[in-house]
Amino acid sequence: MKNWIFLVGFLISTAAVADVGPDDLTYRKSDPFLFCHxxxxxxxxxxxxxxxxAPYTGAWMTSPWCxxxxxxxKDWDQDDTISLKEYLRVCPKAITSGEWTGTFGGESLSPMQH
Structure with a gap:
């Protein structure tokens, strides 16, 4: 019985930390600014x-060829579906949306191309 209670407690605690952060993005080398914009x-x-x-609101549009x-x-593929779920999970957490202010190239080139 004690083992069962321990197992339930472990599963509940694991589920509580399952919310992944922006560093767990699959796309754009985990750069949330670039991915969200x-x-x-x-x-x-x-x-x-x-x-x-508008990333901070979670707003997005479907492409006209899909x-x-x-x-x-075109049917939505796995990348389309996963990336949209990540966008909806991560990007609205920003509350507001800033602009790129860097001086090197652009946001997709700094600090490396991604």
Whole structure:
């Protein structure tokens, strides 16, 4: 009986810390600023199915070449689905949305290309 109680307590405590942070992003080398402002890298995935509008609100739009906007359009793939879930989980936590103020290239080039 004691082992069962320990197991339940362990599972509850594990679930409590399961909320991952922005450093656990799958895309843009875990850079939340760049990911929240631009979404997936267009150079790597030119036909992505969603784009961010106002990251701190969680607003996004479906690309015109994907379903459901285009009836016979591109189906959403695993990257589209996972990246949108990460966007909705991480980006609204910012509360407001700042602009890039760096001096080297742009946000996708600093400190390295990502």
């Amino acid at each position: 631009e979404g997936q890298d267009v150079k790597l995935k030119p036909l992505r199915c969603w784009s961010p509008i 379903k459901p906007v285009m009836t016979y359009g």
